[in-house]
Every structure is written in C-alpha cells, then in structure tokens.
Amino acid sequence: AAEPWPENAVLYQQLKEEQILLSDNASSLAVQAFLQMCNLPIRVVCRANAEYMSPSGKVPFIHVGNQVVSELGPIVQFVKAKGHSLSDGLDEVQKAEMKAYMELVNNMLLTAELYLQWCDDVTVEEITHPRYGSPYPWPLNHILSYQKQWEVRRKMKAIGWAGKTLEQVLEDVDQCCQALSQRLGTQLYFFNKQPTELDALVFGHLFTILTTQLTTDELSEKVKNYSNLTAFCRRIEQQYFEGHDRDSSATVAARSAKRSLLR
Amino acid sequence: MAAPMELSCWGGDWGLPSLHPESLTVMAYAKFSGAPLTVNTINKSWRAPKGDVPVLISADIVISQPAKILNFLRKQKYNADYELSAKQGADTLAYIALLEEKLLPALLHTFWVEAENYRSVTKPWFASRIPFPLSLYLPGKMSREALNRILLTRGGPPPYSLTEVEAQIYRDAKECLNLLSKRLGTSQFFFGDTPTTLDAFVFGFLAPIYKVCFPRVQLQEHLKQLPNLCHFCDDILTCYFRLTVADSALIISLQMDDSLRKSPQHPPRKLTTLKLAAGGEESSPWNRLSP
Numbered sequence: 001a002a003e004p005w006p007e008n009a010v011l012y013q014q015l016k017e018e019q020i021l022l023s024d025n026a027s028s029l030a031v032q033a034f035l036q037m038c039n040l041p042i043r044v045v046c047r048a049n050a051e052y053m054s055p056s057g058k059v060p061f062i063h064v065g066n067q068v069v070s071e072l073g074p075i076v077q078f079v080k081a082k083g084h085s086l087s088d089g090l091d092e093v094q095k096a097e098m099k100a101y102m103e104l105v106n107n108m109l110l111t112a113e114l115y116l117q118w119c120d121d122v123t124v125e126e127i128t129h130p131r132y133g134s135p136y137p138w139p140l141n142h143i144l145s146y147q148k149q150w151e152v153r154r155k156m157k158a159i160g161w162a163g164k165t166l167e168q169v170l171e172d173v174d175q176c177c178q179a180l181s182q183r184l185g186t187q188l189y190f191f192n193k194q195p196t197e198l199d200a201l202v203f204g205h206l207f208t209i210l211t212t213q214l215t216t217d218e219l220s221e222k223v224k225n226y227s228n229l230t231a232f233c234r235r236i237e238q239q240y241f242e243g244h245d246r247d248s249s250a251t252v253a254a255r256s257a258k259r260s261l262l263r
Numbered sequence: 264m265a266a267p268m269e270l271s272c273w274g275g276d277w278g279l280p281s282l283h284p285e286s287l288t289v290m291a292y293a294k295f296s297g298a299p300l301t302v303n304t305i306n307k308s309w310r311a312p313k314g315d316v317p318v319l320i321s322a323d324i325v326i327s328q329p330a331k332i333l334n335f336l337r338k339q340k341y342n343a344d345y346e347l348s349a350k351q352g353a354d355t356l357a358y359i360a361l362l363e364e365k366l367l368p369a370l371l372h373t374f375w376v377e378a379e380n381y382r383s384v385t386k387p388w389f390a391s392r393i394p395f396p397l398s399l400y401l402p403g404k405m406s407r408e409a410l411n412r413i414l415l416t417r418g419g420p421p422p423y424s425l426t427e428v429e430a431q432i433y434r435d436a437k438e439c440l441n442l443l444s445k446r447l448g449t450s451q452f453f454f455g456d457t458p459t460t461l462d463a464f465v466f467g468f469l470a471p472i473y474k475v476c477f478p479r480v481q482l483q484e485h486l487k488q489l490p491n492l493c494h495f496c497d498d499i500l501t502c503y504f505r506l507t508v509a510d511s512a513l514i515i516s517l518q519m520d521d522s523l524r525k526s527p528q529h530p531p532r533k534l535t536t537l538k539l540a541a542g543g544e545e546s547s548p549w550n551r552l553s554p
Contacts, residue, residue, distance in 0.1 A: 092445040093445055093446055093448070095442075095445075096442035096443075096445050096446045097354065097357065097446070099361060099442060100354070100357035100358045100360065100361040100442070101357045103357065103360040103361040103363075103364045103365065104356055104357040104360035104361075106360075106364065107360040107363060107364055108360065154415060155415045155416065158408070158411050158412040158415045158416065159412065159415075159416060160328070175356065176356070178353070179352070179353035179356045179357065180353070182349040182350050182352070182353040183350060183353045183354070183357075185350070
C-alpha cells in the first residue's frame with residue numbers, strides 16, 4: 001500500500017465486442033470513470049475468462065503491482081490506501097449520504113439490469129445467451145450460460161425479485177432515477193463541484209443503459225425522462241473520456257462501449 | 264370511510280410490539296401516519312402464515328410486502344411523508360437501500376443463523392407461536408432461507424469461508440449503524456420533528472437488535488455505544504407504542520381529536536399531542552370511570 005501507483009496497472013473485463021453484458025459493462029465503466037477522476041492511468045485488457053480470473057468472481061478487477069482487487073467498493077478503498085481519494089472533502093453526514101446512494105444504485109439499478117438480462121425470457125434468448133458463451137465452443141457456451149442464469153435466478157429469488165414482473169422492475173428503475181435526479185438537482189456533480197465515487201458509479205450505470213441497445217428501449221427511456229441525468233452523463237463523458245489523449249484506452253473503451261453493444 | 268384494515272404479523276416480546284423487522288416497520292408507519300390498523304398477531308390458531316408476513320387485508324385486497332403495504336396506506340391518504348421535500352424523499356430511498364444491503368444480512372444472521380441464538384431464543388419463540396406440525400418445519404425453513412439470502416448476496420464464489428462472510432457482514436452492519444448515528448445526529452427523527460417512512464424502517468431494523476436478549480450479542484453491544492440511536496428507539500416505543508389503552512374514555516378523547524382534523528390527508532401524529540394524552544393516563548380522573 002505504500003508504493004505509488006505504477007504505470008502498468010491493468011483492468012480486466014470480458015470481451016468488449018462480443019461477450020460483455022450490460023451489468024458487467026456498467027460496473028467496468030464505473031471503475032474506469034473513477035480511476036480517470038483520480039487521474040490514475042489504467043490499461044483495459046479484455047479476456048474471455050475475466051470472471052473466473054477475478055478473486056471474487058465479479059468483474060471488473062484491477063491488477064496493480066502484485067495485488068488484485070475486484071469491484072468498485074474494494075478498489076475505492078485500495079486507491080484510498082495509496083493516498084488518492086475523491087471523498088475526503090466530504091463531512092460525515094455527506095459521506096453517509098454518499099454510501100447510501102451508492103447502495104441505492106447497487107440495490108435497484110444493478111439488480112434491475114441483472115433481472116433484465118437473466119430473468120426476462122426475450123432478452124435472455126436474443127441477447128444474453130448468444131453473447132455470454134460466445135468465446136467458447138459448443139456445448140460449453142450453452143452450459144456456462146445456463147449455469148450463470150441458474151445462479152442469478154437463485155439470487156433473485158432469495159431477495160424477493162423473482163416474483164416481480166418486467167413492468168414492476170422498470171418502475172423501480174424509474175423510482176431510482178427519480179431519486180438520483182432529485183438529489184443531483186442542478187448541481188454539476190452529486191456533491192458540489194467535485195466528482196466522487198458516487199458520480200463514477202452513477203455514470204457507469206446510466207451511460208451503459210443509455211447506449212446499449214436491447215430488445216426494447218424501455219430501460220433507456222426511463223433514464224432519458226430525466227434530462228439532468230443525461231446532461232450529467234454527457235458532461236462526464238466529455239470531461240473524462242474525450243478530453244484526454246485520443247488514443248487512450250479509456251476513450252477507446254467508451255467509444256466501443258457505445259458501438260459494440262449496439263446490435 | 265376506508266374499509267377496515269387488518270394487519271397479520273408476528274407478535275412481540277421484550278417490550279416490542281413485534282420481533283419481526285418488517286412487521287415492526289409496518290406497525291410503526293401505521294402509528295406515525297395515524298392509520299387505523301387492527302393488528303392480529305399470529306398465534307397457535309390454524310390461520311398459520313402461508314406466505315410472506317406481514318400481510319395487510321382490507322376488504323378484498325391482500326397485500327404482502329412492506330413497501331407495497333406502505334404504498335397502499337399512502338394511497339388511502341395515510342401519508343407520513345407529505346411534509347418532505349423531493350430531495351428528502353430521494354434520501355429516504357437511498358437510506359432504505361443502505362439498511363437492506365448492509366444491516367439486514369447481519370440482522371438475519373443474529374436471529375437465524377448464529378447457532379446459539381437460533382437454538383436458545385429464536386426457534387423456541389417462533390415455534391411456540393405456530394401450530395403444531397408446522398412448528399417443527401417452519402422455523403427451520405426460515406433459518407435456511409436466511410442463510411441462503413446471506414450467502415447469495417454476500418458470499419463469493421466457492422470455495423468461500425463462512426467465517427469470513429460472517430466477519431464481513433458484521434463489519435458492514437457496524438459501519439451502517441455508525442453512518443445512521445451520524446446522520447441522525449442530535450435530532451429526534453431523521454427529518455426534523457415528525458417521524459416519516461425512513462424512521463419506520465430504521466426503527467423496524469434497529470429495535471429487534473436493541474431489545475431482544477440473545478446469548479451472542481455483538482451487534483447489540485455496538486448499538487448500545489451509539490446513544491442517539493438507542494434514544495431514538497426508546498422514544499418511539501414510549502410515545503407511539505405504549506398507547507395500548509383499554510380505557511374507553513381515553514379512546515373517546517383520542518377519537519375526538521381525530522375527527523377535528525379537517526384535511527383529507529391525515530397529518531402524521533405529532534409527538535406533543537400523544538405525550539399529553541399519555542401523561543393524562545395515570546393521573547386523570549378518567550381512570551375511575553368504568554365502561
């Protein structure tokens with residue numbers, strides 16, 4: 001933890017063009033946005049088995065020096081231990097609020113994305129199944145896909161989302177976006193003038209929802225209803241992903257996130 | 264007038280109206296918003312809990328999850344949140360998500376998974392309130408569901424270590440309690456002087472941890488180090504839940520209070536009026552009037 005951030009830090013995720021799914025792309029973009037906001041260089045590498053390489057089974061994960069850390073929460077703490085933090089300027093109550101809103105995004109948006117990908121039959125058949133196992137030969141691609149679906153459905157059942165219909169899930173997404181929109185108001189970022197990890201997380205999810213084409217547009221329509229959220233996404237994209245070097249990996253990631261998930 | 268509403272939920276002990284966090288949340292919200300709810304605690308009769316508890320029954324409508332029940336109450340104009348701004352409403356959602364993600368796993372663990380607690384307190388208590396053949400099966404099922412939920416939402420891929428998961432969820436829960444305490448600060452409720460939905464949820468989650476006597480109590484000990492949260496629970500218990508009065512005269516005086524409210528929205532009950540009513544209980548001459 002005492003070493004400075006090396007130049008060759010790497011972020012691993014699944015294959016951008018063919019394999020990665022909505023929820024994983026959102027998480028990965030959130031981490032990339034966070035690292036950009038901290039001004040820490042990172043290179044994105046795509047591997048088909050990224051999920052299995054990760055210590056916790058979730059993507060994305062970063063390989064820094066000789067340590068491997070996955071998921072936004074632990075990565076934020078790891079980066080803080082190295083001396084970079086975006087939320088130091090917040091007081092205790094604001095920190096509590098920030099954590100609460102991050103949980104809201106995880107609880108509602110991420111779960112809704114997972115539900116849409118794995119529990120909505122149309123989406124599963126047309127998008128998820130073909131994409132998830134695409135780097136693998138038959139029959140492995142089917143087996144992996146069904147296994148993951150079974151796992152996600154078990155989790156949905158345990159938290160009580162299995163009984164929800166798609167309309168109810170979309171309503172929850174709407175409620176979550178409304179809460180985020182009201183919290184953001186007319187400010188530039190969620191906490192005044194400086195972006196924090198909450199901004200990175202919200203950006204990751206909303207940008208991915210807005211730019212991914214699914215079987216229907218209902219999910220992105222819910223987000224588009226809130227103009228301050230779309231303006232927020234555009235602002236962060238311009239500031240952190242296009243303002244830098246044209247060849248930087250982050251720009252390429254954002255651009256291909258835009259294109260590759262369009263069918 | 265709205266159809267009479269009945270709430271079916273788990274009963275209480277150790278000074279609490281209910282041991283079950285979700286039932287407690289709904290009961291607290293009903294008290295805050297002034298909704299007239301008849302509470303039926305589940306006992307040994309054959310109307311055993313078949314689905315989720317708590318369940319609200321009003322005329323022909325049956326509603327089961329706390330969020331949906333609260334929505335229904337709001338539609339019936341029992342709204343504890345109407346004085347909140349939009350941002351405060353957004354904060355409510357965020358904090359409820361925080362409670363569910365960070366505090367609920369540890370709460371479930373303390374009640375249902377921790378072996379000593381489960382064997383000596385939870386299982387006998389719940390089994391004594393469920394009719395015979397089900398009492399052998401249902402507590403075990405609830406325990407398995409709780410463990411399942413914790414592992415699926417918090418455990419990593421196998422091989423994972425259960426003790427590590429447990430350590431992590433208790434760390435998260437303690438952090439959550441600290442955050443709540445900082446957010447509450449010195450005020451009486453989370454948003455000013457009147458209790459709202461968020462207060463109902465926080466009370467529902469905290470009160471069981473605070474009051475139930477378990478052999479293994481690390482979460483309770485941590486909670487007791489946060490005095491503002493303890494006062495929060497105690498205040499709500501004394502002001503909103505001790506009013507289980509059999510005194511008909513006192514009930515009449517409370518009903519007169521209700522009918523004087525002209526607005527269609529029933530405003531949330533303010534603490535002061537209840538204190539006066541409760542204070543009058545001991546010393547007033549009403550006590551000597553027999554029905």
